[in-house]
Amino acid sequence: MLLSFTKMNGAGNDFVMLDNRDLKLSLTQAQIAQLCDRHRGIGADGLLCVEPATEGGDYKMRYYNADGGEAEMCGNGARCFGRFVNLLHGGQLTQVRFETLAGMISAEFEGTQVRINMSTPHSLQLSQSLPVAGETLVVHSVNTGVPHAVVFVDDLQTVPVREWGAALRYHDAFKPKGTNANFAKVLSPGSIAIRTYERGVEDETLACGTGMVACALIHHELTGAPSPVSVLVKGGDTLSIGFQESQPHQYTQVTLLGPADVVFTGEIAL
DSSP states (O other): OEEEEEEEEETTEEEEEEEOTTOOOOOOHHHHHHHHOTTTSSOOSEEEEEEEOSSSSSEEEEEEETTSOEESOOHHHHHHHHHHHHHHTTTOOSEEEEEETTEEEEEEEETTEEEEEOOOOEEEEEEEEEEETTEEEEEEEEESSSEEEEEEOSOTTTSOHHHHHHHHHTOGGGTTTOOEEEEEEEEETTEEEEEEEETTTTEEESOOHHHHHHHHHHHHHHHOOOSOEEEEOTTSOEEEEEEEEEETTEEEEEEEEEEOEEEEEEEEEO
16 A cells, blocks of 8 residues: 655654545554654654544644554644645645644644644643652643643753653653653743653654643743743744733633644655
């Protein structure tokens, strides 16, 4: 079987994009993991399928991590998904609404930049003192479509992202589903840099959209920095996180603006 695909990336977070509007494609977890394998497949942090809507959106976004497991949401993936849908329509759309396991998402197009409206954040917790890999860390957490832990550090270059990230990902405090782990440094008021260890990828990635949103909201919680917050990711891109605080610790109109680029298209044998 030859499978047609498009490879895209959002700020370095890369994805295999599949058009499954006719629902003829049914991939196993092992096949998805194989497609995402960087040595034996296309190589990606995740895979996204365009499917028909069932709950009032224009389309449904199915998102799978590199291990083949389905996840609720991916911010960078959602931007790529939105642009991919626009490309399927010849680039004629100005916006698209799509269903995810984390709720309805909308995307608007500004050239190769895409602004998405994120699902409503919840489960905010600040300043938990947790034992992590032999250290005691101050950990903040929030669910921005998927769960995220956030640790602010003084030196982002030397932080042991894999060691601490894996320890947080499987920490008792975040069982049973685990969490993504972010490490952030304040560059200036309203501007931060982050590194992210992603659940399901089980490694550091160049960018994570929901992680950027989590870090931006925690930065606001800790410092009062106004919207929008600029977030520099390891891949070198700077993205913009907008939000409104409707009540203390509650947010609406959360947006993520950043690139969504086509890398190449092709076919692969399954």
